[in-house]
Amino acid sequence: MxxxxxxxxxxxxxxxxxxxxxxxxxxxxxxxxxxxxxxxxxxxxxxxxxxxxxxxxxxxxxxxxxxxxxxxxxxxxxxxxxxxxxxxxxxxxxxxxxxxxxxxxxxxxxxxxxxxxxxxxxxxxxxxxxxxxxxxxxxxxxxxxxxxxxxxxxxxxxxxxxxxxxxxxxxxxxxxxxxxxxxxxxxxxxxxxxxAKPETIPPGTRIAFLGRPNAGKSTLINSLLRQQRVIVSDEPGTTRDPIYLPFRFRERDIVLTDTAGLRRRKQVARAMEKLAAIKSIRTMERTEVVVLVIDASEGVTDQDQRIARMAFERGKGVVVALHKWDLVRFDGKLARDRLEHTLESLSFLEHPHVIKSSVVGSGRDEGAGRSYNLDELLDACLSTAAALNKRIPTSALNEELQAAVAAHSPPIFRNKPVRLYFATQAENSPPLIVISANHGRCLNPAYERFLLGRIRRRWHLRGVPVRLVVRGRGRGNKDRKGG
Incomplete structure (x- = not known):
């Protein structure tokens, strides 16, 4: 062994x-x-x-x-x-x-x-x-x-x-x-x-709050529920077990999940925090939308980027909460720099919703403080969940493909012209677009990004991973494998 x-x-x-x-x-x-x-x-x-x-x-x-x-x-x-x-x-x-x-x-x-x-x-x-x-x-x-x-x-x-x-x-x-x-x-x-016996999760859109320790995840959840349902402490690592909390918002069932803060390798030294991080990964597998909670006073760190990339690569929608915005909003230059750095650092998330949230005042940790932009945060989560599960009509998708080719023809592949015949959505959550072409794997990354950009803009697929596969029509299995 x-x-x-x-x-x-x-x-x-x-x-x-x-x-x-x-x-x-x-x-x-x-x-x-x-x-x-x-x-x-x-x-x-x-x-x-x-x-x-x-x-x-x-x-x-x-x-x-x-x-x-x-x-x-x-x-x-x-x-x-x-x-x-x-x-x-x-x-x-x-x-x-x-x-x-x-x-x-x-x-x-x-x-x-x-x-x-x-x-x-x-x-x-x-x-x-x-x-x-x-x-x-x-x-x-x-x-x-x-x-x-x-x-x-x-x-x-x-x-x-x-x-x-x-x-x-x-x-x-x-x-x-x-x-x-x-x-x-x-x-x-x-x-x-x-x-392993699956954990019972209430029905509804599943939203998990992830981020570094002390970013304010538990405070956000208590404020959304207007009561203290999770413990808030200045000591990092207070939350160890994922907690599933169902409630209603705009006549929709939602399940909020608080998780332990995730640290970098050299900082995850205590075994209890390692176990908590494993549980957060398990929670991510069971959720639809991840709210990446960032401490606005510190900005996006390398670890925030790692958490976001993990969620995105696992097919989850991501919404960014720039929390504790009250600590930077009165400094105009700092606020602008913080927002620009956030958008630049998380650009791989493909234009996610970025919500500037705050909870202030007495009783904020118990859900009794004054909150700002929390409804907007949930609206962004529901919009991201809808994009994750979007079903694009085949006729509309092919219309967009034809318009994209007319605007910008595909580059030559192996000294031969590329013809894109047909597009269809094979899966959702996250969306998978399959294009039939005269060659398999014939599009370079830049042209794939061009096509995906048009698809994202037309169907408002913000903050969700969209996969693209190009298959050779009428070819052997080797050519028909996805790119």
Missing amino acids: GEESMTHDSQALLEGIQDELGIEDAAGAPLVAIIGRPNVGKSTLFNRLVGRREAIVEDRPGVTRDRLYGVASWEGRHFLIVDTGGVDPSLDTGLPKHIRSQAEVAIEEADVILFVVDASEGPTAVDVEIAEHLRRSGKPVIVAANKADSPKRELEAAAMNELGLGTVHAISAAHGRAVGDFCDALLELLPAATE
Whole structure:
């Protein structure tokens, strides 16, 4: 099980989570949490499973404090794995309490719990107490009796059956002894990524608020709902779990989603924030429109661009909220510069709606402040959702294609003229336009942008990705592949 068996997402956004975790769909993979008392070899087993040295291993307890995430691969299956600090229920103050809380969060999120014990010591009082806690969790548990690096130790590991958690697997993480058979047993407990129980989302247009920590996402949502439904705090990372909030606007059903702020790789150091970022990626997969919340006092950052690009490349409509506009609006030059920089930095979003929003006054974090341009923000979201799901009549699309060719003929392809015969919309959400031509992949990027620009302007497709495929008519499969 090694690094070479993992696939890498070349588009890794977040330079943080998916690039760091190492598989394209890390967000949907099952999660295994490694739990155990200090110094039983949890980090050694973690490194063995992910195939590289990521967890710090020292022969003293308490080295691993926060949760550390990685990706393991076995028999073609990928799963997330999280290493936790050693749990000692008898210590409930200071750092041990912090470690225990981290482990409890990991247990709550895990699909399977990997309980590591020391085969050389037999079941201790702490092991028995942890085992009782794991039974109460109701999660599937697999027991690894580590440090069984000899036949004698394997026999001693049988004493761990007293824990009452099922079959005990005697392994040596340091030497790889019996780890393969253990992984086979672990796979039998793992749910497939597609078998995970889907979260119930209320009906309506799904709008997710994404952005950096402290950009004002939770304040915006509370103001839209006119009540405090999500916690607002100056401490970044307050929101960890996506929250789905249905309400009505202009006789339309809308579902708002608040998510954790997303940070760059070197800043997503705490394991809890890594988990929150994974959840934000999962939320993005389930939404239609992403509201990119930008702190107007700071302007667009590299991370804002990464978030926007991730949403756009995943086929989501994007609306930009220049929030906290009250902090710049009275400085005319700064306000103009901030708006121009926003439009320039996010030009790849293809003319998204940019709304200058503010929530001010007493009670603003509880939904009781004075808000500005929030109705306009929701109108922009509904307009973007309509564009995302737009169905363009074939006759009108071909009319526009003919007008575009008449205004500007396609460039020569391989010393031959290009003829564009027919256009149709094959899909929506996001729109996919298929053009039949005398050659496949015969349009250069500049001419494709020219065609898409006309289509966007005529049908008001702002802030949504529109894909274009050119197929050769009457040619072999090779020519008929999309460009």
